[in-house]
Amino acid sequence: MPVPILKQGDILIASIQSALSDRELVELRDSFSDQIGRFRSRGVVVDVTALDVLDSFATRTLRGIAHTARLRGATAVVVGIQPEVAFAMVQLGLSLEGVETALDLEEGMALLNGAGTADDDRAR
Amino acid sequence: MGEQIKDDAALSLMHEMGINDAAIERRKKIVALEPADVTRIVAIGELVRPRVEQYAATFFDHLATLEEARPLLANRTLADKAKQLKIAHLAALVSGDYGPKYVEERLELGLVYARAGLDPRVFLGAFHHLLRNIGTSVMQAFERKPREGFDNFMSLKKVAFFDIGLIVDVLVFERERVIRQQQEAIRELSTPVLQIRDRLLLIPIIGVIDTHRARLITESLLKAIRGNRARVVVMDVTGVATIDSRVANHIMQTVAAARLMGAFVVVTGISSEVAQSLVALGLELSKINTVGDLQGGLEEAERMLGLQVVRANGAATSPIAMR
Numbered sequence: 001m002p003v004p005i006l007k008q009g010d011i012l013i014a015s016i017q018s019a020l021s022d023r024e025l026v027e028l029r030d031s032f033s034d035q036i037g038r039f040r041s042r043g044v045v046v047d048v049t050a051l052d053v054l055d056s057f058a059t060r061t062l063r064g065i066a067h068t069a070r071l072r073g074a075t076a077v078v079v080g081i082q083p084e085v086a087f088a089m090v091q092l093g094l095s096l097e098g099v100e101t102a103l104d105l106e107e108g109m110a111l112l113n114g115a116g117t118a119d120d121d122r123a124r
Numbered sequence: 125m126g127e128q129i130k131d132d133a134a135l136s137l138m139h140e141m142g143i144n145d146a147a148i149e150r151r152k153k154i155v156a157l158e159p160a161d162v163t164r165i166v167a168i169g170e171l172v173r174p175r176v177e178q179y180a181a182t183f184f185d186h187l188a189t190l191e192e193a194r195p196l197l198a199n200r201t202l203a204d205k206a207k208q209l210k211i212a213h214l215a216a217l218v219s220g221d222y223g224p225k226y227v228e229e230r231l232e233l234g235l236v237y238a239r240a241g242l243d244p245r246v247f248l249g250a251f252h253h254l255l256r257n258i259g260t261s262v263m264q265a266f267e268r269k270p271r272e273g274f275d276n277f278m279s280l281k282k283v284a285f286f287d288i289g290l291i292v293d294v295l296v297f298e299r300e301r302v303i304r305q306q307q308e309a310i311r312e313l314s315t316p317v318l319q320i321r322d323r324l325l326l327i328p329i330i331g332v333i334d335t336h337r338a339r340l341i342t343e344s345l346l347k348a349i350r351g352n353r354a355r356v357v358v359m360d361v362t363g364v365a366t367i368d369s370r371v372a373n374h375i376m377q378t379v380a381a382a383r384l385m386g387a388f389v390v391v392t393g394i395s396s397e398v399a400q401s402l403v404a405l406g407l408e409l410s411k412i413n414t415v416g417d418l419q420g421g422l423e424e425a426e427r428m429l430g431l432q433v434v435r436a437n438g439a440a441t442s443p444i445a446m447r
Contacts, residue, residue, distance in 0.1 A: 079386065083346030086384040090342075090377040102386035103353055111386075 003028050007039055011112055012074075013105070015047040025061040032065055036072040043112035044069045047105055049080030059094040066099040075100060079108035134232035138224075141231075141297055148227055155286045161279035162220045168276045169218035171265050172258060176214040179254055183210060186253040187246070196240035206240075209233040217283055230287050234294030244295050248288065255284055315341045317348035323355040324425050325387075330363030338374035342381055349387045356425040357382055360418045362393030372407045379412055388413065388428060392421030 002024065006013045012035055014028060032044055046065060048054065054062075066076040077100040081089075089095070102108040172179070184207060187193040197203050213233060216226055237247060259277050266273025315337070318326045327345055345357065359378070361367070367375075379389040391414045394402070402409060415421040426433065 078384075081384045081386075083343065083350055083381075083385065086346055086381040087339075087342055089384060090381045095380060096384060101384050103350070103355075107353075107355075107386055 002031070005031060005035055007035075007041070008109075010039070010041050011043040011045060011109065012036065012039065012041045013045045013047065015050070015105075017050050019051065019053065020058070022057050022061075025058060029061055029065045029068065032076075033068045033072060036069060036074045042074050044074055044076040045105060045108045045112070046076065046078050047080050047108075048078060048085075049082070049104065052082065052085065054081070054085050054089055054094070056092070056094055059089065059096060062096060063099055066096075075112060077102050077108040077111055080104050133235055134228050137231050137235060137294070137297075138228055141293065143227060143231075145224065148222075148224060151286055151289055152222065155282045155289070157222070157282045157286060161282055162222075164276045164279040165218055165283065166220040168262055168265075168280065169220070171261060172218045173215060175261065176211050179214055179257055180207060180210040182257045183250050183254040186250045190246055190249070192243050192246045193250070196237065196242050199240060202236055202240045206233065206236045209236060213287070217280070217287075222283060222286065227290060230290045231294055234291040235298070237291065238295050238298035242295070244292050247291060247295070251284070251288065251291075255281065315344055317344055319348075319352050319354070320422070321426065321429065321431060323353060323429055324422075325349065325352060325354040325357045326360065326422075327357060328360045328363065333364060333371045333374055335370075335374070338371070338378070342374075342378045345378060346381055346385060349382060349385050354387050356428050357387050357389045358418070358421045358425050359389055359391050360393045360421065361391060361398075362395070362418065364393075364398075367394070367398050367402060369405055369407055372402065372405075372409060376409070376412065390415055390421045390424055390428075392416065392418050
């Protein structure tokens with residue numbers, strides 16, 4: 001089942017509810033890329049709260065989503081990485097370099113809306 | 125006194141100490157116990173079995189003469205339990221079967237000694253006394269064939285040393301248990317994660333960071349980030365005397381993991397010695413946001429959160445206002 005992409009104003013949101021196959025991940029990346037252009041979105045939020053594992057391919061695809069989004073003029077934020085998942089990822093040497101991350105959906109939206117986020121302040 | 129020993133305590137201890145079938149075989153190999161020995165032991169079984177209670181009594185009589193053994197004998201419950209297990213031990217000693225069940229029974233007896241705080245050397249003395257008594261009986265029975273009697277007794281002694289190995293290991297293991305628990309407590313205590321502002325956490329690290337502790341630090345930090353919805357974390361390493369490449373790597377991993385959860389980490393308190401040694405080692409810490417001291421780190425963190433500390437209107441810094 002493909003992951004539904006929700007449109008909230010000029011932000012696109014996808015909440016991944018179960019482990020995705022490699023093909024579904026690639027499909028998600030492509031439909032994001034497609035819809036950013038169609039809806040002229042400026043932000044993308046990928047919610048991985050429900051996932052208890054992020055493997056190297058998933059990590060790479062998330063990076064891919066962020067990079068394609070940037071090329072299409074939008075910012076991507078990965079939200080809801082669980083503590084155990086974060087720990088496992090660093091142990092395995094997987095990184096989300098160049099990808100924005102936030103604690104949960106709310107924080108991710110705040111980050112995209114520039115409401116006093118850590119990142120914005122740092123750039124100041 | 126609440127020193128009731130549960131039936132499965134010995135079995136769980138066996139797992140804890142990592143004594144499996146392979147380890148038991150290894151222990152037999154160490155004392156050079158061979159099938160031929162087992163045959164010889166069984167041969168003198170008839171001789172030993174009727175007198176097990178008598179032999180056990182010599183063990184405890186010898187203990188009674190020793191000041192150091194008083195804690196065991198003074199405790200009625202433990203002493204009775206030990207006597208009962210000792211008699212069972214002597215019967216099993218000549219049974220010829222030294223498998224996991226036998227080992228479990230030895231550990232159970234070892235646990236009783238450990239609970240009573242019996243010193244290994246006291247145990248060794250009493251056990252030697254007991255063996256000497258058995259040896260005397262064996263030699264008496266084999267008066268005509270001393271060579272055979274000696275061989276039989278030496279075979280028995282191999283099992284006895286096998287037992288000693290187990291008992292002493294239990295005594296040491298139980299004694300070290302306290303040390304392990306204290307180490308655990310120190311580890312737990314020494315990595316508090318403190319919330320000092322809304323969305324701002326402080327994690328002061330003191331002492332030595334090893335792999336195990338680094339893991340604990342990372343785990344507790346990540347949980348706290350989630351629990352307190354933190355956005356910035358100040359990690360203060362003033363109390364860490366030396367940072368080598370491994371520790372630096374641990375710090376990098378913690379920072380990266382926090383970053384994945386959307387929190388920024390500011391590392392503070394890297395002393396000039398540590399900074400110099402990091403540079404000398406050629407360690408790349410440029411990805412980490414570092415600030416000289418804790419105060420600077422907190423100010424930086426507040427700036428990142430868009431907070432500003434201002435003096436309350438009209439407040440003075442006089443001692444009166446501090447009250």
